[in-house]
Amino acid sequence: MQTHQPAAELAVRRRGRSDRVAPPRPSPAVEAGFALDRDTLLYLQRTAGNTTVAGLVLQATGSGIKAPPKKAPGRASKPATKPRPAVKPSKASGKTAKPAKAKAPAGPSQEELDKQARLGSTGALAGWALAGEANATERKVRGMWRIPLDAIPGGNADPAARDDTAESAADRAIAIVPAFLGRAPKSVEVLLHLHGFGIGYRTQQGKKPQGKFEWSGAGEGQVRDVAVDRMEGQLEESGRAMVGILPQGDLTSGFGKNFDSNAYITAVFDKLVTLKIWDAAPSSSGVVLSGHSGAGSTLASMLAPQLIRKGKDPEAAAPSNLREVVLFDSINSAHELESVTAWVIQSLNADLAAMKSMKQDGRLTYLETSMRLRGYHTHLYDTKYKALKATIDQWFVDNRKALGGKGSPVPARMKANYVIKDADKSETKYESHERMVAHGDRMLDALSALPPAEEQVAFMNRVLAAHIAQGAASFKQQGKEENPDLDDAQLADVPGTGVKMRSDAAAKAGELLVAANSDRKDVRLAAQVDLKAAQEKLAAEPEESPESPGVPQTSPKPAAAKIPAPKKKAEDLIPALEADVLLTDGLSAASGYRGRAHQDRLWKSYFRDKYYPATRKMRAALPGGVHGDEAVTRMVSYIAGKIAPPGYSNHQAGVAIDFWQVRVKGHDIHNDTNADAIGLWKTTWFWAWLNQHAGEYGFLDFNKEPWHWALGRHG
């Protein structure tokens, strides 16, 4: 498993810092036509709390949040910076600004206390001015801080007013920061995600727009990233030290005239420092660039700046330490397809060039950390995504030889880095396009394509150590010592299998397989005779009439009767185990002796590919989070019984064998610990045979894995 390559690290902070002069925001800014200025609001937020401020906003606007007046887009249209008087007590409601204090909650919540502890006495507060509750301040979404950021330069400056949100879109972003990072993270990854058409992350309020292309599906008072995209949840479940940056764009996914990813990320990091979320900005070890729907035009400009059509496309710069590109229904036009395709080909060629002088092992190592592409599409985007996929497929056909030719694992490994995924069958409505980031946990899927992050490797190693300790304790109870590795003199081949075992076990396993294969041949002959008889019997039976007897030809509704009865199969007429033996071409072994290093590799690959992803949601719900102490304990019990820890496997003792059934194509039996595969194994003729005869050769079963048998020992 790889950790990040230091070479790939780039301090985002170093870039963009000197070439950017933070534009002082006109203060007090009065937005959305309310007679509340920002300084007053911030003062009230500090002294009276957000609930009070939200209440004041409601009062200032009469009952509930009103639609802001329509304004022409652009900075110039912002209200004058002349201060207006702070809100006056509203006669209608009978409430005053003063009793705000009295209205403050009796005692601060734990969350409030956490925040105060973190913010200290500086009074710096996150949150959007004049925002609905969801965006008024930072808040925790499970183990993630969701932080609305104001006055971020370099992005969309258009307030982008619309009647279903009272919030301005100008100079804003949402940051999602894992709480486990603490105040002084040294290095983080970044997910930079651009939203599609609509109000973005602003609070959905009032009347929902009628047009299907305008409403995200968020309910009243909800925000897209939480309610529709499940961005916080998916980032948390990824387990990565990754910060989500979600720039707030305009209604048609505009993110400013010259959106420079690097400068923007720097600005967000700086803001998080100003707000005392962090003591100092960390470096960025890599960026995942992602976008949904209308974000495609900005993404296309970033990916293929050479194809920008002056005046037609936004100018935008890609992150300089890009690790992955994720495209959610975001190839909208022939031009965007051309741009994305150009980038993909360039990236594939760059990989090929980088691997040119490497041997196979070097290439496989390179591909562990090289570029990733994930393209997800619903039916609305079929044509463009299928065209992109065809281009990728063709590239691999054209470059097969250069990648290592037939038999080399390199092409398949590389292709797994560039994946286009079709929608599932349930996704046929327009709403599925809106919800596609969350549906099937696609963002999580995309993040899982990245190489394991440092914190994930650290967690794996803690689980491994705990599992080994458990194995040691169990062996101690049984008065046994940890298994030492065996040397060549102690090992022998199991004839005809290609696996080795301890010499005595190898001999016994060899005898067992000879007997099993011999019985298999005998049973197969008998099965073939029975099958032939069954086929003849079927042939002798008269063909069933397509019409049910008694239904007249003139019946007005013959449709149901016309469905032919399923044809009887001869295989179904012979004993099930005989039928199975006709599908069993041979009996062999998949694994025997495994030294400690081998078991260690196997344990880690299972952890990474199976156990870790399978437990994401379970771990995210635990106190201490996805990688906490509780998560370690739960992982050990989850893994126990699925694989033995290095040092404590009877494969390492040389006495265990994993049998393998060579099957007729299309009727494979997998040695897999999922319930379906285990169930299938136990329907086979060989399983029945083993239960009847393995004991004669000294082998005992391990019920959790029907293929795993050991000489004279359980487990």
Ligand SMILES: [Zn+2]
């Ligand atoms: Zn085994």
